[in-house]
Amino acid sequence: MGETITFWVLAVVSVSAALGLVFSRKAVYSALMLGVVMLSLAVLYAVQDAPFLAAVQIIVYTGAVMMLFLFVLMLVGVDSADSLVETIxxxxxxxxxxxxGFAALLALGxxxxxxAPAKGVGAVQEAGGNVPALAQLIFTRHVFAFEITSALLITAALGAMVLAHRERVRPKATQRDLARARFTGPQPSPLPGPGTYALHNAIDMPALLPDGSVSPQSINRVLARHEQEDGVRPTDPVKAALVKQVIDKxxxxxxxVAATEAAHQEDAK
Amino acid sequence: MTTHYLVLSALLFAIGGAGVLVRRNAIVVFMCVELMLNACNLAFVTFARQHGNLDGQLIAFFVMVVAAAEVVIGLAIIVMIFRTRRSASVDDANLLKY
Structure with a gap:
């Protein structure tokens, strides 16, 4: 009875979380939904007499794999939403x-x-429980597959290092180079801070020049971009034009930058 | 109960497969692949209990190891593509098409 209740609760939770994974527009929500699915599957393993797998599921999947997913999401950009253009x-x-159709086929099948009533794994794991019984299988009948697994893991670690490594194509900029670039550039001084000269002290209020006009250099680029993506435009047409100018620039x-990087990589080849 | 578990596993697998077809973000596509692997694991564990031996649980364990290795390599490839093309969309990686 207890198993039936657990199953139905977790079945509803995991299927709705899986649907949320597919349908949520932001990738971070998808990752969190996947975490929910994995945790409920871990409980289902525990219910089905597989305590070792339940622990491994939580440690490996929700611990390591999900952290890796979130880490790469942060690297690649959280706000990278799906394009809605259909290529096909x-x-x-x-x-x-x-x-x-596939769901119907599989589920009906x-x-x-x-x-027959499930035999249960109680009989085969009499000698000490689940983990020793699994260990006996791993180190006797499946020992060759287990050894190959270690080769796979080493290859994966090496491959990840090779793939994620970036060759330095330019020498590292020293402090001298940075100072020179700054003074030969258009603006040696820091950019005007937003909001500090105006009535407001908020970061989304641009600084005002002595004549009362808005200084385009003080517009926060990240905030301007977010405002544009959310469809929020400044009511003041002058400020709106300035924001658009900043975004275009x-x-x-x-x-x-992308073109220069591509050119550098061509050079490296 | 075996049938219930198998139907749940089938549903999760189909949702993951549909996600792979529908989504454009490479990372989300990858998450859907992980969902399909997890659904398979559930079926393995269920069959292990049905038949009363531990081989199903063992295979699920190996699937987890392979999935972990696959995630590492796949995410490294996605990061590398993002670095050169500034995009994580599967539509943008189409140089092999011509």
């Missing part, structure tokens, strides 16, 4: 149809199977 026409529609600089 009607792909979303047909993918949904295929998913529903599994639901129509008739099983930002995009141009980014494209420029």
């Amino acid at each position: 026409k009607g792909q979303r529609f047909w993918a949904t149809i295929a998913g529903l 599994a639901g129509n199977m008739v099983f 930002d995009v141009a600089i980014e494209e420029d």
Whole structure:
């Protein structure tokens, strides 16, 4: 009875979390939903007489793998939302149809199977419990697969190091180089801080010049971008034009940097 | 109960598969693949209990090891693609097409 209740609660939780993983627009929410699914699966393993797997599921999946996912999300940019452009026409529609059809096929197939009452793993793990019984299997019948696993892990670690390593194509900039670049550039002094000269002390209020106009250099680029993405525009048309100018300049600089990096990599080859 | 567990596993697998087809962000696609692997593990554990031997649990354990290695390599590749192309969308990596 207890198992039935646990199963139904966790089944509802895990299926809705899986749907949330697919449908949430932000990748961080997807990662958190995946964590929920993994935790409920760990409890289901524990219910089904697999305490070792339940512990490994929590340690490896929710501990290591999910942290790796979140770490890479932070590296790649949390706000990288999905593009809504369909490269293949009607792909979303047909993918949904295929998913529903596949779910129906599998669920009906599994639901129509008739099983004898489950034997349970109690009999085979009499000698000391689940972990010693599993260990005996690993180190006797499946010892070769287990050894190959170690080769796989070493290869994966080496591969990750090779893939994530970046060659330094330019010499590291010293303090002297930085100072020279700063004084040959357009602005040797720091940029005007936002809000400090105006009535407000908030970071989203641009600084005012002595004549009362808005200083474009004090507009926070990150906030301006967020405002644009959320569709919030400043009511003052002058300020709105300035914000747009800042964003355009930002995009141009980014494209420029990307082009330079690509050129450097071509050189490196 | 075996049938219940298998149907749940099938549902999770199908949701993961649909996610792989629908989503464009490479990291989310990867998460959906992980969801499919987890669904398979649930089926393995269920069959282990149904048949009364531990081989199913052992295979699930090996699947977890392989999945961990796969995540490490896959995420390293995604980071590398992002570094050169400034995008994590699977639509943008299309140089092999021509």
